[in-house]
Amino acid sequence: MRNPFVMDCGEFHVNYKQDMAIWKISRVRMRVFILLAIFAVFPMFVSDYIIGLATLCGIAAIGAIGLNILTGFTGQISIGVGAFLGVGGYTSAILTAKVGLSFWIAMPTAGIVTAIVGGLFGLPSLRLKGLYLAIATLAAQVIILFVISRWDALTGGTAGMVLSRPELGSFVFYSERSYYYLMFVVLIITAIFTLNLFRSRVGRAFIAVRDRDVAAEVMGIDLFKYKVLAFIVSSFFVGIAGALLGHYTMVVSPELYSITVSIEYLAIILVGGLGSVFGSIYGAVFITLLPVVLRSGVEMLSGVFPDLSAVLIGMKEVVFGLVIILFLIYEPQGLAKIWKNIKDYFKLWPFSY
Amino acid sequence: MGILEIKDATLRFGGVVALDHVSYEVQEGEIFSLIGPNGAGKTSMLNCISGLYKPSSGSIHFKGEDITRYKPHKRASLGIARAFQNIELFPHLSVLDNLMLGRHVRMKTGLLAGGFYWGKAQREEIEHRKKVEQVIDFLEIEDIRNTPVGTLSYGLQKRVETGRALALEPEILLLDEPMAGMNSEEKEDMARYIIDIHEEMQTTIILIEHDMGVVMDLSDHIAVLDFGKLIGYGTPEEIQNNPKVIEAYLGEENAV
Numbered sequence: 335m336r337n338p339f340v341m342d343c344g345e346f347h348v349n350y351k352q353d354m355a356i357w358k359i360s361r362v363r364m365r366v367f368i369l370l371a372i373f374a375v376f377p378m379f380v381s382d383y384i385i386g387l388a389t390l391c392g393i394a395a396i397g398a399i400g401l402n403i404l405t406g407f408t409g410q411i412s413i414g415v416g417a418f419l420g421v422g423g424y425t426s427a428i429l430t431a432k433v434g435l436s437f438w439i440a441m442p443t444a445g446i447v448t449a450i451v452g453g454l455f456g457l458p459s460l461r462l463k464g465l466y467l468a469i470a471t472l473a474a475q476v477i478i479l480f481v482i483s484r485w486d487a488l489t490g491g492t493a494g495m496v497l498s499r500p501e502l503g504s505f506v507f508y509s510e511r512s513y514y515y516l517m518f519v520v521l522i523i524t525a526i527f528t529l530n531l532f533r534s535r536v537g538r539a540f541i542a543v544r545d546r547d548v549a550a551e552v553m554g555i556d557l558f559k560y561k562v563l564a565f566i567v568s569s570f571f572v573g574i575a576g577a578l579l580g581h582y583t584m585v586v587s588p589e590l591y592s593i594t595v596s597i598e599y600l601a602i603i604l605v606g607g608l609g610s611v612f613g614s615i616y617g618a619v620f621i622t623l624l625p626v627v628l629r630s631g632v633e634m635l636s637g638v639f640p641d642l643s644a645v646l647i648g649m650k651e652v653v654f655g656l657v658i659i660l661f662l663i664y665e666p667q668g669l670a671k672i673w674k675n676i677k678d679y680f681k682l683w684p685f686s687y
Numbered sequence: 688m689g690i691l692e693i694k695d696a697t698l699r700f701g702g703v704v705a706l707d708h709v710s711y712e713v714q715e716g717e718i719f720s721l722i723g724p725n726g727a728g729k730t731s732m733l734n735c736i737s738g739l740y741k742p743s744s745g746s747i748h749f750k751g752e753d754i755t756r757y758k759p760h761k762r763a764s765l766g767i768a769r770a771f772q773n774i775e776l777f778p779h780l781s782v783l784d785n786l787m788l789g790r791h792v793r794m795k796t797g798l799l800a801g802g803f804y805w806g807k808a809q810r811e812e813i814e815h816r817k818k819v820e821q822v823i824d825f826l827e828i829e830d831i832r833n834t835p836v837g838t839l840s841y842g843l844q845k846r847v848e849t850g851r852a853l854a855l856e857p858e859i860l861l862l863d864e865p866m867a868g869m870n871s872e873e874k875e876d877m878a879r880y881i882i883d884i885h886e887e888m889q890t891t892i893i894l895i896e897h898d899m900g901v902v903m904d905l906s907d908h909i910a911v912l913d914f915g916k917l918i919g920y921g922t923p924e925e926i927q928n929n930p931k932v933i934e935a936y937l938g939e940e941n942a943v
Binding site for chain 1 (some may be wrong): 737738739758759760762764768769775776777778779780784787788789791792794795796797798800801803804808809811812813816817828851855901
């Protein structure tokens with residue numbers, strides 16, 4: 335029984351279950367719940383435009399968590415994410431529009447199909463490392479896009495396909511707000527699954543493969559199996575993100591899944607933090623909102639300098655590249671690390687020594 | 688019959704013969720040392736046992752089973768664990784996670800069970816955490832259990848690496864120069880741990896070490912390699928009096 339007159343001097347874990355929790359301290363757990371609550375109610379108070387941006391951030395975050403499982407946690411570079419998003423989007427489009435399945439079956443199926451395709455392109459990873467693997471995944475990007483844009487009968491070729499919003503009974507997820515909640519649930523499941531994964535056996539094996547593959551092998555980890563497994567899990571979530579994105583924008587076409595998208599996703603996990611679930615989310619928000627913020631900044635200034643927008647129109651890419659370079663130089667571990675540094679600073683504040 | 692039998696193992700890299708028709712047996716429950724001058728093929732021998740190299744000819748039997756063609760991870764699941772000469776820990780993971788990885792082959796949780804972390808998966812994690820805590824207790828590294836391994840001192844990293852191999856509950860423990868680069872106090876500690884491991888867990892230990900004092904004190908049997916050839920095998924006394932071994936280490940008497 336806790337003595338009400340005695341002040342706690344810390345929180346102590348008395349069994350392993352407490353010590354192995356994701357959020358070990360009740361104050362931190364509280365903070366997570368409060369944050370979740372804020373994100374759950376904020377669409378009630380903002381415009382559709384902002385909710386739409388939040389939805390795009392969230393979908394990018396799901397894909398980025400997927401890519402981070404592969405690149406950040408398992409150390410296998412992939413620049414085929416764009417195409418894998420496409421596989422997810424097209425699978426869901428074909429299943430709902432042509433086969434007539436419901437979205438609730440099509441979305442998981444899109445994940446599974448993408449996982450299979452990803453696993454297939456992950457097969458060379460046993461022999462190829464680093465840049466060589468990156469080139470192999472680039473091949474995946476090119477091949478998949480080629481198939482998508484040429485297989486007219488199935489995919490509608492370069493014209494693309496039109497999708498519908500998901501339905502649940504008589505309810506259609508047509509409003510921005512409803513689709514935001516759909517994304518929100520999927521994002522939470524993805525994040526919790528990934529957090530759990532990396533505190534249990536298979537996730538640890540992934541990290542071991544990244545850090546020292548020779549040692550991992552000698553400790554009993556089948557390199558081939560785990561590398562391909564990483565491709566499979568990663569592509570599953572990327573496929574889910576692709577399906578969600580397709581049904582959100584209600585259109586899929588080859589140019590939406592170009593190599594630029596792949597690079598953008600790599601930028602997300604670099605800026606957010608390699609090997610960090612929350613980093614993927616921060617990075618997704620950052621990279622998705624960066625062009626929006628830049629554009630509105632330019633618009634604000636154009637009242638004072640009317641010619642500015644003409645000059646700065648090409649600056650978006652420059653700023654984008656600059657941000658990535660600055661992150662690589664000053665904080666290679668990304669936003670997740672910056673956030674951790676801030677927390678660590680305030681842990682001891684104001685007496686840092 | 689020994690727990691590990693090396694039969695006529697030869698290992699070639701192009702024209703270089705790293706191991707030349709080496710045969711010996713390791714008895715169950717003994718401390719077995721491999722010694723020899725630098726470049727004699729000691730680490731190559733361990734690599735053949737743990738599966739990183741495949742011998743060009745000859746065979747390796749573990750408990751009577753031919754494991755010559757088995758991959759390293761298969762051998763680990765049979766109970767062959769290893770600590771490396773140059774530390775091969777997972778630097779970004781904590782000591783705890785490194786040791787939990789040592790238990791990889793003893794655990795079962797798959798991808799989905801791990802991701803959902805329900806009931807069974809959680810119980811298994813906790814059960815194996817207890818085993819890992821025993822190893823931590825044994826090696827007296829309680830205070831660093833949550834520290835990332837990359838930030839630890841060299842001596843501690845060596846100890847953690849031994850711990851990771853121990854966490855596997857191995858039948859054979861391969862230690863590649865566990866005392867290299869240590870001061871005499873750390874060496875003494877490590878020697879005591881090796882003796883304790885041997886006595887408390889009855890683990891068979893294969894040891895590579897350059898410190899002859901340690902080797903002679905600890906070993907039940909010693910094999911001596913020189914330029915890939917086995918030039919001596921026997922108890923420490925026999926090795927000390929073996930003229931071929933003395934020659935390999937000290938050079939011929941009339942050469943000076």
